[in-house]
Amino acid sequence: MSPPRLTGALRSFSSVSKKEDFSEQLYDLKAKRLKRQELFAREGLTWQKIVHFCTEHQDKSQQQAASQELKSLLLAAKQMVASELGQAVGESAAVFLFETFHNKDHVGTEETRAIKHMFGPFPSSAAEASCASVGRLVALLGDSRVEDFIQSQRSCRNLDRSAAFGRNIAFSHDGYTLDPLEGLPFSGIQEESASLDF
Amino acid sequence: MACARVPLDEQQVTEPSPLGKERTLPALHPDRTEERCFVPYKPPPEDGSPADVEEFLEHARFITEDLEWLLALPHDKFWCQVVFDESLQRCLDSYLRHAPRGLDLSTLPSSPAVADMQRSIHKAVFLTFLRMATHKESKEHFFTPAVFGEIIYENFLFDIPKILDLCVLFGKGNGQLLHKMIENIFTQQPSYYNDLDETVATVLQVFDTVLQKCGLQCEGATAAEPMKLNAHKKPTAMTMSQQELLDIILYLCDSTTTINAFLDIFPAACTSFQSHSFLSSLTSFYETGVPDLEKAIRKRNFDDKSLQEDLWKRLSHSCRKMVETVHLLLHHTCLQPILEGRENMQTFAEELLQYFTSFLPEKRFLTDYDEQFPVADDISLLQQAVPVIDETRTSYLLQGVESAWDSVGRRKPQSQTRTSQAQAS
Incomplete structure (x- = not known):
């Protein structure tokens, strides 16, 4: 709980602020994760694009191998999202996993954090399986081709963060700290209590 | 776009539109x-x-x-x-x-x-x-x-x-x-200035609440009806629970730091604070509330000595912030206009002297203020900027400051003593 604050009193006892019920939470983490998945699904890269990219210009045996890996990836993705959410959500999760693992050879801390941030708690076996499937897909297609494909999709959808407001502003993290008056040394306390000791 | x-x-x-049709x-x-x-x-x-x-x-x-x-x-x-x-x-x-x-x-x-x-x-x-x-x-x-x-x-x-x-x-x-x-x-x-006015009134209530909680200002103290002898006694800083004392000190520490930060960053708000006699309320709170809280922190029995030390530091920090806030208010509403040579300098000078005079009975506050911001320095500035200042009055003021130091049993720093003696003579 926050300590008692002046601005808390002002919010409660003056009429200069909007009165809101903060006990009622608009969104919790679960709702936020679902929204994030929804926003991700609306962005440029789709499962169809990945399927097309992985199977075009391949001979029959490679196409078959790629299709098999794509199936495994989709299956692992579906294990990570709530099954009742349908095919589209599973495909969007598979896109996310493809992007996450396309240049990774194992499930590291960063990847675990990113997946949890997107889907919440998930079975680690599904993460391992999807990482392995993506690895085999990339081996079939070639690292640089996959990287170029991902980059081209990213550039279509991302906001230009380098032009974000405030990028050139020098921000200080300094904060106010306790600054007692010199004239009130704490030693006074001991003196006072010592004088009572007789 | x-x-x-x-x-x-x-x-x-x-x-x-969501249906795909163009719209303006x-x-x-x-x-x-x-x-x-x-x-x-x-x-x-x-x-x-x-x-x-x-x-x-x-x-x-x-x-x-x-x-x-x-x-x-x-x-x-x-x-x-x-x-x-x-x-x-x-x-x-x-x-x-x-x-x-x-x-x-x-x-x-x-x-x-x-x-x-x-x-x-x-x-x-x-x-x-x-x-x-x-x-x-x-x-x-x-x-x-x-x-x-x-x-x-x-x-x-x-x-x-x-x-x-x-x-x-x-x-x-x-x-x-x-x-x-x-x-x-x-x-x-500019409507924010109206809101600020309303807020200052609430800020003043905050200080009153602290005094009330310490049993130093009774609700309806001036009421006509006398209190019964067996009426339930209000808790004081000495008798309230330790948690309550902690909350009061934290509240005071936050309040004084917040007000000081705001006035320091946006001095234009000083006028709004002054219009509610904020200065006299603050000095009066300092004189009444601070010694009582100090006494409670010194004399109460704390199991956790580090908490006692922390509370002392917080109260001391609050004192510094209150003193600095008074200085900010005086500086921006009285001294600054004089130094800038604005019209009605005499009025601002008069106001400043009036404020200093009003501090004379608040001896504890006055000595802490004088220690941080020597009154003699401001008087000296005033005498340079407005030569027609009544010297009898300034001498009386400086002697009042000296006597405040004597009455609280503290010794003024040496460097300040020389300056104020020179001023007074």
Whole structure:
């Protein structure tokens, strides 16, 4: 709980602020994760694009191998999202996993954090399986081709963060700290209590 | 993208509707808002259990990610989000309410990851408020000033408690930027001065409440009906629970730091505070409340001696802030106009002397003030700027200061003694 604050009193006892019920939470983490998945699904890269990219210009045996890996990836993705959410959500999760693992050879801390941030708690076996499937897909297609494909999709959808407001502003993290008056040394306390000791 | 060189509040955009048909609508329109679902901020966990840390990090990651997205939006989209997305305003408000402050009891984050995340979110929140306080972002991206003032006020994007929070959270190292922000807010929307007036009245009640809680000011003390002898006695600083005493000191520490930070960053507010006789209320509180609280901290039996020491430091810090606030108020409302050679210098000088005279009975306050900001120095400045000052009066004042030191049994620092003796003679 926050300590008692002046601005808390002002919010409660003056009429200069909007009165809101903060006990009622608009969104919790679960709702936020679902929204994030929804926003991700609306962005440029789709499962169809990945399927097309992985199977075009391949001979029959490679196409078959790629299709098999794509199936495994989709299956692992579906294990990570709530099954009742349908095919589209599973495909969007598979896109996310493809992007996450396309240049990774194992499930590291960063990847675990990113997946949890997107889907919440998930079975680690599904993460391992999807990482392995993506690895085999990339081996079939070639690292640089996959990287170029991902980059081209990213550039279509991302906001230009380098032009974000405030990028050139020098921000200080300094904060106010306790600054007692010199004239009130704490030693006074001991003196006072010592004088009572007789 | 909305069209250029026209204020955003007058721009129209043509966009496909949700049904795919083209339509023209104002650039600032709720339909142009993205449903982003900003989550509210929760402060770092105090005990640092892994589950709590993880929850904090996840919340904070969502917030920084969303705010960075917001800051990268074009001007028109940013303002649609700010005005129409309730979850964004709740997120920002929750940060101002719950973000840890340098003066809080436990402010050290439990892990480097938590500290890093807290720093990211802190900066992103500041930049968001900075953008919200900017009515002209560039030659192409701007508002009609009056409309900007209306938007920020009517939508409570800024209110006085938020402005005070911003000062105490970010003011230490970002004072200049905050000054520009707050000055712009008050310039574009003078109604904030009315709100400030109302707020000062509530701030004064805060000090009264502390006195009441310490049993130093009874409700209806002047009431005609006498109290019964067997009436329930009010608790005092000595008899209240330790938790209550802790809350009072924390409250006082926060209040004095917040007011001081705000007046330091936005001195134009000094006049509003003065119009409510804030100065005399503050000095009177200092004289009545501080010795009582000091006594309670000294004499009460604390099992935890470090808590006792901490409370002492906080009270002492509060004293410093009160003294500094009085100096700020005197400086900006009386001394500064004199030094700038404004009209009616004589009136300002008279006012300053009047204030100093009113401090004479508040001996404890006066000595602490004189120690930090020697009265003799201000009198000397006054005599140089306004030569017609009555010397008998200034001598009386300086002698009063000397006698205040004697009566509280403290010795004035040597360097000051010489100056004031020279002044008095």
